[in-house]
Structure formats: C-alpha cells, structure tokens
Amino acid sequence: MSQENHPGVPRLSPLSALIFASRWLQLPLYLGLILAQCVYVFLFAKELWHLVHDAPSMGEQQIMLIVLGLIDVVMISNLLVMVIVGGYETFVSRLGLEGHPDQPEWLSHVNASVLKVKLAMAIIGISSIHLLKTFIAAGTLNGLPFCPPELVATAASNVGAARCNALTTDGVMWQTIIHIVFILSAIGIAWTDKLMTHNSHKREHAH
Numbered sequence: 001m002s003q004e005n006h007p008g009v010p011r012l013s014p015l016s017a018l019i020f021a022s023r024w025l026q027l028p029l030y031l032g033l034i035l036a037q038c039v040y041v042f043l044f045a046k047e048l049w050h051l052v053h054d055a056p057s058m059g060e061q062q063i064m065l066i067v068l069g070l071i072d073v074v075m076i077s078n079l080l081v082m083v084i085v086g087g088y089e090t091f092v093s094r095l096g097l098e099g100h101p102d103q104p105e106w107l108s109h110v111n112a113s114v115l116k117v118k119l120a121m122a123i124i125g126i127s128s129i130h131l132l133k134t135f136i137a138a139g140t141l142n143g144l145p146f147c148p149p150e151l152v153a154t155a156a157s158n159v160g161a162a163r164c165n166a167l168t169t170d171g172v173m174w175q176t177i178i179h180i181v182f183i184l185s186a187i188g189i190a191w192t193d194k195l196m197t198h199n200s201h202k203r204e205h206a207h
Contacts, residue, residue, distance in 0.1 A: 023092050030088050037080050044073045065133055072129045079122040086115045113193045120186035127179045134175055 012020060051058075051066045058066075085104065089095050090112055097103040 026087075026092050030084050030092070033080055033084050037077060037084070040073055040077050040080070044070060044077075047073065061136060065136060068129055068133050068136075072126060072133075075122065075126050075129060079119065079126065082115070082118055082122060086118070090115055113196065117186070117190050117193055120182075120189050124179075124182050124186055127182050131175060131179050134172055 047066060047070055051063065051070070055063060085095070
C-alpha cells in the first residue's frame with residue numbers, strides 16, 4: 001500500500017525505503033520455522049505412538065524418560081511459537097491481532113527486550129527437562145560401563161534396559177554447570193532489562 005494513502009506516515013527516501021523493506025527478507029526464515037514446527041509435530045506423534053505401542057514391555061524409568069521427551073518437544077514447540085509470532089510482530093510486520101480472542105496475552109506488550117527475557121526463560125525450561133532426564137539416567141552411572149560410540153545413541157534412548165551407560169560423571173557435571181549458566185544469564189538479561197526500563201521511565205518523567 002502506498003504512503004500517499006497514509007497522510008500521517010512520513011515519506012521515506014528511496015534508500016531508507018529499501019533498507020526498511022529489507023526486513024521482509026526475514027519472512028522465509030519464519031516460514032522455515034513453521035516447517036520446523038511441523039517436524040516437531042511429527043516427532044511428537046512418533047514418540048507418542050512408541051510410548052503407547054511399547055508401554056507393556058517398558059519399565060517405569062523408560063516410560064518416564066519418554067514422557068519427559070514429549071514434554072521437551074512441547075516446550076521446544078512453544079519456543080518456536082514465541083520466536084515465530086513474537087519475532088515477526090517485532091521485526092517484520094504487525095499481525096493485527098488486537099481484539100482477537102486467541103491473541104496471546106504476552107503479545108500485546110511484546111518488544112525486543114520482553115522477547116529476549118521470554119526466550120531465556122523458555123531455554124531454561126528446556127534445559128531443566130534435559131537435566132532431569134540426565135539425573136534419572138544417572139542413577140546407573142556406577143553400575144554400568146560406558147557405552148562404545150556405536151551404542152551411545154541406543155543406550156540414551158533405552159535407559160533402564162541398556163547394558164551400558166551413555167553418560168559419564170563429567171558429562172553430568174558439565175550439563176549441570178551449563179544449566180546454572182543459563183539461569184544466571186537469564187537473571188542478568190532480566191536485571192539489565194529492568195534497569196533500562198527504569199532509566200527510560202526516569203528520563204520520561206524528567207521531561
């Protein structure tokens with residue numbers, strides 16, 4: 001739609017208009033993330049079928065790990081939705097969802113800072129699920145030998161029935177440290193955002 005139809009919109013120079021229009025180059029990226037979302041829906045259905053079909057022959061630990069894997073898929077899917085919807089709204093174009101009954105509550109006040117904090121919290125949630133799965137599997141660390149490389153993937157997906165372990169004590173320690181770093185990073189991002197918002201409000205009141 002041309003700018004002449006919007007008298008209140010400032011007229012951009014050709015270079016400014018080109019640079020501003022370059023934001024639409026992100027559109028294929030968001031469409032690609034939608035395809036990734038479809039892949040995760042397929043993965044969820046596959047894991048759910050595996051759980052239902054093989055449940056009678058599984059132990060409690062295996063069932064718990066598969067359920068945690070399903071939760072992990074859902075949380076990553078939620079992260080994708082936040083990036084697709086929030087990122088498109090913030091960096092590309094308005095979605096025009098005002099007044100829509102299904103509009104996400106957080107979308108009404110989303111900006112780059114809010115999106116950063118929400119993404120950091122989502123990553124912590126995903127990391128927590130992975131860490132919980134590791135802690136469950138770590139119960140057999142001292143009772144089973146470490147798997148050779150060709151069996152690591154099989155043992156990681158079949159904890160409770162495997163004859164070797166895909167984890168090491170150092171691996172569990174580093175995963176815990178990385179999770180703590182994620183938490184500290186999220187706290188730092190939230191604190192920085194709070195300081196910037198506070199200073200912005202002080203400048204507005206000063207004027």
